[in-house]
Amino acid sequence: MKITNIYAVGRNYAAHAQEMGNKVLKEPIFFQKSSASLSDDSVITLPRGREIHHELEIVTSIGKGGNNIQVDDAWTHVDGLCLGLDLTDRPLQHKFKEGRLPWFLAKSFPGSAVITQFDPLDLNVWSRDFWLTINDMEVQRGNMDQMVFDIPALIAYLSARLPLTAGDLIYTGTPSGVGPLESGDEMILGLGEEIKGKFRVKSADK
Numbered sequence: 001m002k003i004t005n006i007y008a009v010g011r012n013y014a015a016h017a018q019e020m021g022n023k024v025l026k027e028p029i030f031f032q033k034s035s036a037s038l039s040d041d042s043v044i045t046l047p048r049g050r051e052i053h054h055e056l057e058i059v060t061s062i063g064k065g066g067n068n069i070q071v072d073d074a075w076t077h078v079d080g081l082c083l084g085l086d087l088t089d090r091p092l093q094h095k096f097k098e099g100r101l102p103w104f105l106a107k108s109f110p111g112s113a114v115i116t117q118f119d120p121l122d123l124n125v126w127s128r129d130f131w132l133t134i135n136d137m138e139v140q141r142g143n144m145d146q147m148v149f150d151i152p153a154l155i156a157y158l159s160a161r162l163p164l165t166a167g168d169l170i171y172t173g174t175p176s177g178v179g180p181l182e183s184g185d186e187m188i189l190g191l192g193e194e195i196k197g198k199f200r201v202k203s204a205d206k
């Protein structure tokens with residue numbers, strides 16, 4: 001399916017909001033990543049001279065679009081889930097935040113929206129912990145049930161304000177443990193016992 005819009009959610013895990021010094025809000029905060037930033041390549045290339053942080057997230061693929069999708073009906077609009085990385089230029093994002101400016105370019109650069117292969121929806125499988133190791137050290141671990149706003153709530157909220165289209169992706173927020181990537185890092189993304197993706201980080205400087 002052709003991917004159209006890439007939406008993402010901020011502060012959707014309380015422990016991550018806390019580590020960033022943010023409050024958990026009463027309504028979800030959405031932002032967008034450019035579809036030009038999408039990548040399923042096993043090599044992550046860091047843009048020259050920038051500090052890029054990993055955010056491990058469950059990514060929802062919308063299979064059937066709609067307006068005003070109800071919470072009870074929301075899963076029928078999802079055709080798959082995968083693990084992804086919402087790569088972020090953190091210093092640039094802080095600079096934009098300080099200036100009260102949109103942080104779009106801190107979230108959208110070539111390869112910043114990393115996806116792995118989408119699985120058909122199976123909530124028994126996806127109720128397992130998902131995790132990220134860097135150089136064999138676990139840095140992030142989360143579980144769908146820790147989301148402040150679960151996936152049906154996100155779909156209902158967004159589709160009440162904007163039509164969702166088949167092919168849209170929603171990055172559903174990151175658990176705590178975000179941090180910078182270095183050239184040479186080896187990343188493994190997993191769900192339960194299963195490895196969902198492996199990535200090697202290299203710098204565009206070399």
Ligand code: ZN
Nearest residue numbers: 055086173174
């Ligand atoms: Zn994120």
